[in-house]
Amino acid sequence: MRQLLRTATGVIGLVLVTLTLVIAIIGPVIWGDEAEAVNAGAALQGASAEHWLGTDHLGRDIMARVLAAGQFTVTLAFLATAIGTVAGMVLGLLPVVLPRRLGRFVTSAVNALVAFPSLLLAMFTAVVAGLGARGAVLGIGVAFAPSIARLTQTLAASVANADYVAAARLLRVPRWRIATRHVMPNIAEPVILNLTTVLGGSLVAMSGMSFLGLGVQPPSYDWGRLLFDGFARIYVDPVVAIGPAVAIVAAGVGFNLIGEALARSVARTPARAKQGGRTAKAGKAAGSQPVEGAVLDVKDLTVTFPGAVTPVRGLSLTLMPGEIVGLVGESGSGKSMTANAVGGLVAYPGVVTSARMRLCGEELTELGQAKRRKLMGTSMAMVFQDPMASLNPALKVGGQLSEVSIVHQGAGPKAAWDRAVDRLGHVHIPDPEKRARQHPHEFSGGMRQRAVIAMGLMGTPRLLIADEPTTALDVTVQRQILKLLREVADETGAAALFISHDIAVVSELCHRVMVMYAGNVVEELPVAALATDARHPYTRALVASLPDMETDRDKPLASIPGHQPSPADVGAGCAFAARCALATDKCAESPPLDRTADGRAVACWHPVISKAEVAVP
Numbered sequence: 001m002r003q004l005l006r007t008a009t010g011v012i013g014l015v016l017v018t019l020t021l022v023i024a025i026i027g028p029v030i031w032g033d034e035a036e037a038v039n040a041g042a043a044l045q046g047a048s049a050e051h052w053l054g055t056d057h058l059g060r061d062i063m064a065r066v067l068a069a070g071q072f073t074v075t076l077a078f079l080a081t082a083i084g085t086v087a088g089m090v091l092g093l094l095p096v097v098l099p100r101r102l103g104r105f106v107t108s109a110v111n112a113l114v115a116f117p118s119l120l121l122a123m124f125t126a127v128v129a130g131l132g133a134r135g136a137v138l139g140i141g142v143a144f145a146p147s148i149a150r151l152t153q154t155l156a157a158s159v160a161n162a163d164y165v166a167a168a169r170l171l172r173v174p175r176w177r178i179a180t181r182h183v184m185p186n187i188a189e190p191v192i193l194n195l196t197t198v199l200g201g202s203l204v205a206m207s208g209m210s211f212l213g214l215g216v217q218p219p220s221y222d223w224g225r226l227l228f229d230g231f232a233r234i235y236v237d238p239v240v241a242i243g244p245a246v247a248i249v250a251a252g253v254g255f256n257l258i259g260e261a262l263a264r265s266v267a268r269t270p271a272r273a274k275q276g277g278r279t280a281k282a283g284k285a286a287g288s289q290p291v292e293g294a295v296l297d298v299k300d301l302t303v304t305f306p307g308a309v310t311p312v313r314g315l316s317l318t319l320m321p322g323e324i325v326g327l328v329g330e331s332g333s334g335k336s337m338t339a340n341a342v343g344g345l346v347a348y349p350g351v352v353t354s355a356r357m358r359l360c361g362e363e364l365t366e367l368g369q370a371k372r373r374k375l376m377g378t379s380m381a382m383v384f385q386d387p388m389a390s391l392n393p394a395l396k397v398g399g400q401l402s403e404v405s406i407v408h409q410g411a412g413p414k415a416a417w418d419r420a421v422d423r424l425g426h427v428h429i430p431d432p433e434k435r436a437r438q439h440p441h442e443f444s445g446g447m448r449q450r451a452v453i454a455m456g457l458m459g460t461p462r463l464l465i466a467d468e469p470t471t472a473l474d475v476t477v478q479r480q481i482l483k484l485l486r487e488v489a490d491e492t493g494a495a496a497l498f499i500s501h502d503i504a505v506v507s508e509l510c511h512r513v514m515v516m517y518a519g520n521v522v523e524e525l526p527v528a529a530l531a532t533d534a535r536h537p538y539t540r541a542l543v544a545s546l547p548d549m550e551t552d553r554d555k556p557l558a559s560i561p562g563h564q565p566s567p568a569d570v571g572a573g574c575a576f577a578a579r580c581a582l583a584t585d586k587c588a589e590s591p592p593l594d595r596t597a598d599g600r601a602v603a604c605w606h607p608v609i610s611k612a613e614v615a616v617p
């Protein structure tokens, strides 16, 4: 709702729709009797103080009839929309449920129906179903069904390739169940948003049918019928036709504007980040002032999804120039979500809040969209596990790299291309001129990852975020990419956030390590201390579960008993307590992340202190 009220379109739409709905609810109660009151002596009058829109041939007040007809008009529009939606969604989901050939037939039939003029389809159905409100409602429902079916099919096709649908197929889940359980819930939102616009269209179409004499028949009346009645007098008393015409236009435009504003606000939401209501808490906390000279300075970062799912819970993170920081933790601890939140990539309906989110000294949440995009586009580079996710398969690699220089640095196409070739050479891609002209599928996995790193180097990156960049690569290529990342960080002086499951790789590459558990950082320590001197029991357990050359291969590998709580189930207190051998009653309280003078931090009531640190008197 707040999003709606932010745009003029949304506000106007909301006012018009509210007015329409209020009139629809109270209209017949207040003006119903007056609308039906026959007064032969006052027939066919024009506008007057007594009858603002004049009277009809039986002397009935047209203004009262317009206000009383709102309910019937809106009800018919709702009914037509409901018919169109149900028929459209069923048609749209059929290709998911039916065998492939039949599914293709349904898709072709829908495509043919979409190409057929919808008014003709509505009129044809209405005539076949019988003149009157029922036939018109059915006709309009049928006319809208193909476009809703097409939308449903397109959305369903985008979800049909998702991993969870593939997994359900492998498990031989029945097709109808895949459609209702896996596909429908994931496409419901855009379909529902579209319905607002369909509702506006139905209202106008229904009025159109009545105006043409194919819809509501006397003595019933809706706005279209009133327009039909007034139209005969349009040259003598234009005002008698204006009332219903204004009502139809206002209601139709209102629903359409709301639909557009809703769609736009949803489209805008992925970039949404708020400076949350945590400023007061941050003010009290130690280190609440921005960190001078930091490349990235994040305070109290929280990511929330509907249903109280909070994968990141008040995380703070500072990266200094040239520093390579490893972010480690079990699967689901929120590492990628943290990276996505920093990169502005948390998708709707996720909400990102932070007390501070500074990149290169600029508070991102205070920057306008254009400035923020430019700063992030030129100063931040992100490398993901799957390089194909960052490379458009339809474009040449050189063209994609050039885009960065053209969009953010205002370079001409030739200069941008030359820089792209230079950057590809810089990340050790052999024969970069030839490679720049190739598509991503012509590259090997390692070369694609190099190309993505080269894309980050098109600007002047101050921050490099690498989210498991080597997980999908074989061991030899992994080494080369890690070496390249180190080279890039050393040579550009950029800070790097390196996300990985692999503690061995983190130990080799990073200067500092942050350990995440259930959405928060539980320990920060220099990499040298990771193997033998971690203080948090979770970090210790994580390190212990890593096999090394001395691990006895005859024994099962060490593992941490129990499970990490899911983001919706993290309660009060230490989230690791249930799995921790050192837990006491005190752990029912959340431990603060205590910083020590040696630059380390640990969030634990019972940190493990190594012998060297215990002062011997």
Ligand SMILES: Nc1ncnc2c1ncn2[C@@H]1O[C@H](COP(=O)(O)OP(=O)(O)OP(=O)(O)O)[C@@H](O)[C@H]1O
Pocket (backbone or CB within 6 Å): 305, 309, 311, 329, 330, 331, 332, 333, 334, 335, 336, 337, 338, 350, 501, 566, 567
């Ligand atoms: N769109 C979403 N809606 C709700 N929860 C989500 C969404 N996306 C991710 N999550 C949840 O957020 C949690 C953290 O996910 P994230 O991908 O950040 O974990 P991770 O530590 O990077 O794990 P991995 O190492 O396996 O990639 C997970 O429990 C995941 O289920």
